[in-house]
């Protein structure tokens with residue numbers, strides 16, 4: 001630090017000053033007794049909160065030497081009934097117990113049971129008030145009353161002995177009792193048969209479902225969370241069988257799948273995995289085009305829009321069975337319809353050739369053929385660079401009823417243009433963003449297999465962070481919704497918050513908490529705390545360490561520190577374990593210069609200071625009074641002309657002998673031209689952050705100062721920092737490039753700025769908000785118009801209400817939260833649609 005050079009002074013007169021520089025509070029004597037110190041240590045280490053490292057999970061954040069996870073393989077036959085929207089399935093599950101524990105039962109999850117009218121999700125939904133209810137919501141409520149949702153389990157038996165297995169359904173979970181203990185290393189095979197009715201996703205929303213098209217009478221099926229799936233059994237949680245309430249998605253075991261999907265023979269099926277029998281389900285032409293797509297420079301139609309349109313009026317005369325195989329996946333999903341256009345383009349990620357494919361109805365055009373497959377490939381390119389090479393053979397985006405949801409190798413994305421083919425900017429960017437997001441989920445949580453039922457941020461936060469990076473590489477000025485620190489300010493200062501480290505089902509403000517805040521935190525960690533090089537190395541290390549494995553929060557926190565070499569406990573504590581927000585303020589700046597001891601110089605400075613004291617009011621008014629000493633000059637003596645700021649010969653001599661006592665170097669130092677500034681910064685928001693200052697000098701040049709967050713380690717409420725400069729400072733700004741999500745910008749300026757804003761002048765209505773009904777009625781009789789209903793607001797009143805902003809605070813003061821009334825052109829910064837959030 002630069003002020004250390006000052007400490008070479010060894011004289012008494014400077015000593016106090018030097019101490020003052022190092023420890024600012026003692027500059028003017030004793031430390032203030034009532035100085036406030038925060039009781040909470042923001043740098044307290046996290047070890048006492050994080051789980052104790054063990055042989056499964058190392059203290060470095062890497063998988064331990066004895067790390068294990070279960071393996072579950074599935075062979076499934078499924079039949080889709082397009083007449084009744086039902087699924088009939090039969091699965092043979094092979095469960096391999098890699099744990100060191102003996103298991104007496106297995107738990108499976110039955111997610112479709114959430115649609116039952118007596119499900120916990122339905123029963124525990126709360127409603128504060130109904131001001132109005134859309135027809136859609138009303139239809140949903142009525143449909144829930146009668147929908148026969150949920151699994152019907154028709155068989156559960158030991159695959160080798162064919163004996164029935166006792167099974168108990170507990171809401172959205174099912175326990176299967178094993179015939180004997182499953183020892184470590186042993187495998188158990190059993191069969192489950194089931195069926196269930198597929199929800200109409202437009203009425204009963206979910207992460208899967210079907211959509212009916214009235215115009216042509218066809219369906220699109222997006223089928224997911226559709227078979228009884230083994231719960232995860234882990235070293236960290238045992239069985240993860242926390243009931244499904246809707247928010248906390250799921251976590252599953254890695255395994256290999258063979259799935260035979262039987263659908264109407266004019267359907268096209270898109271699915272997790274590679275198609276094993278193309279010659280049985282595709283036409284010659286489709287197979288030829290798929291071959292061409294391996295070397296094409298742009299997405300190629302396998303089924304053209306015209307062909308798809310034609311298929312809409314076809315009638316099936318039987319079924320076809322599509323066979324898919326997928327290895328090392330945690331789940332399996334598919335889509336089926338006769339309406340699909342299909343395009344494809346191969347893209348090589350490292351050593352892996354990946355077929356990127358999109359399936360969508362004509363209703364998705366012209367947006368989908370233009371953007372979907374490009375967005376898939378873009379995601380693979382960017383995400384693979386920050387993590388690991390995408391390891392699967394296909395990556396698919398499907399348009400159907402689901403707004404946005406991810407599964408291994410396949411995802412469902414909702415946005416479509418208007419019927420006439422036009423679309424808003426928010427639809428366009430909403431589509432690109434949701435595809436990036438859902439394809440991106442392949443990395444987190446499909447491959448880095450986190451526990452979504454427990455921790456939303458571990459997949460959504462990390463994924464949204466990479467989504468932001470990918471969007472910014474799509475085009476200049478891409479309107480990302482999440483990731484920029486300035487965009488999280490409104491949430492950070494809002495009430496009703498819980499820390500990021502909150503179970504998925506208990507999160508308040510789900511989107512900001514689970515997606516935006518962790519994504520922004522990682523962006524801040526990358527750009528402001530660690531820097532890109534350290535962050536990217538550590539983040540990639542985390543991804544590589546936990547690829548196809550199951551990390552917990554501590555593994556992420558520990559790996560980021562372990563690989564970057566920076567203690568980040570304060571960062572996790574502030575951003576992930578607390579509701580604090582960032583609000584730093586410059587509250588005081590003092591300028592100091594070295595006392596030269598030269599009486600000529602120093603007394604001149606003191607005189608200038610004295611002369612600068614303004615005349616008091618009485619002094620000014622008394623000026624014209626005739627003074628007695630003027631009337632009787634004999635009353636004046638030595639003191640009437642003496643000025644204590646005149647330099648005396650004694651002072652000159654004393655100075656000369658002092659200078660003689662100094663070495664040459666000391667004389668140089670004392671005459672040094674430097675400005676010392678004591679800058680006091682207060683932590684108003686509570687969240688400690690690096691202190692970033694732009695100092696502007698009087699000559700207009702600037703100096704950028706970056707101080708690590710550790711400046712707050714001894715006092716997290718108030719710190720004073722010495723800045724030594726050659727040139728005098730004119731003004732200071734904290735966080736000039738808005739990189740810390742500081743919620744209050746005005747206290748970042750020193751000196752403060754005049755806040756400028758605008759307001760409207762309007763004519764007030766003479767009749768108040770209700771108008772004058774009698775007058776209106778009279779006018780109606782004159783003109784023959786119908787009367788306005790009682791209580792109806794007049795157009796003028798409406799306008800004025802919109803114009804004044806009802807006492808809204810200046811938008812320039814808080815630029816981040818409320819946008820000015822004048823909207824930017826929609827093409828520049830559209831906001832993606834909020835109605836259907838992606839998952």
Ligand SMILES: [Zn+2]
Pocket residue numbers: 437441459460463838839
């Ligand atoms: Zn998501």
